Amino acid sequence: MKVDFDILSDKKRFQDLCEELNRQHTGPDYEILWNKKIDFPAYDLASDVYFEYGDKPNDYPGDETSSFFLGDRDKPKNAVLDRYILKEGDPIKARFEQELGLKASRMMMNVQKQGTYIPPHSDRGKSFLLECRDKGLTDDLEWLQIKRYIYFLQDRQVGQFFQVGDSQLDCKAGDLCQFPMFKVHTTANAGPQVRHVLAITGV
């Protein structure tokens, strides 16, 4: 099934697509591809980047009909990450692109502080895919050729939750975790230490 930008622009249709792909999926929720310790520079993080609720499937996987947050006043202050988007030419970005065979990617250092969380959602990656379209990379692109990875910079600490599908990730520093683009995921950090991950979307 090829990437359809009309679906990508329609939250409900994208949610339906993810649910259908998830129904068809017979593999695991995630896989650890490899483990390598990689040194990262100290990036200049933007603080408290708010979770974009437009990307979340409203009611997945329960049968509730209410949306997550109805307006600004309902937005909890803790649904945030500190974030840095790696620039083109960044050696870390180049290394991961080469190792993963990616023609294009968006990589974000996501730092989850103590007491913050991200609600369940599936990422559309719309702006990234629009960039890919401008580069001519999406003409024959299948949905499942959109790849998602999370690289863990630290061992998991007690109180740090990262759920993909029905599975809780229990990762070690250096683990590269891959999961299908349609998988719902959610995180929370109840532990006493911040958590650093590199979130990668690529084609």
Added chain:
Amino acid sequence: MKIDPHLMNDRKAYYFFCEDLFQKHKAKGEPCYKKVWEGEMEHPEDLKFQKNVQFELPHPLELAKVENNYFEAIDYEVDGPAMSCADGDSYEFAEGSPYTNDVLDRAVIPQKHRLNDKVKEILGLDYARSMINTQLTGNIIPPHTDKNSWMMNYLIDQKVDDNYDWTDIKRYFYFYDDQKYGQMMMMGDEMVTWKKGDMIEYPFWMKHTSANAWHQARPILSITGCGKKVTWNNLD
């Protein structure tokens, strides 16, 4: 091993005591929690909830009695998902707590309430303290081990503390709702899964933590009890 209430006043000693019990527990192949009952429990509508009850730093036992703390918790940083650290920094952060949302809404069930009687009957407890803890969206509870100060003080006041062993102190969670996506709880090094109506038991020394990333609240009945019924392998 008889209960030594004074151990509660030495948080480090109590922590190592709990850690030792945890290691023995795991060495015997025991799970970090187990389902012990399922059924329907009342959620009383006439209770007054305290809002945003915050995770407390540990207090001496006597202070806990005066202040009626709920989170008489004790913890040290750990170096991994298991309770395997030998030592470390405490939650008394040098620059203050990093949390702003380490809170629950809670209602304590009165001792003479019918729900408390039912809890004692179902679980075979001599004494019980039950409370409804509601975790709202976006709130977390850091990893901790409860001191159960209220129960300790109660046993002292009742002058029955000599009759009980440490393993007679029991902990339970009853889940009023199905687990929703993003409602996460960890006991020791195991993730907890639940259905509406499940009652789980976990040893009183078991470190636990939770978070609610779902858009609906997660209510549970949290029970601390005391009774002679053997529910885990003897660790003496």
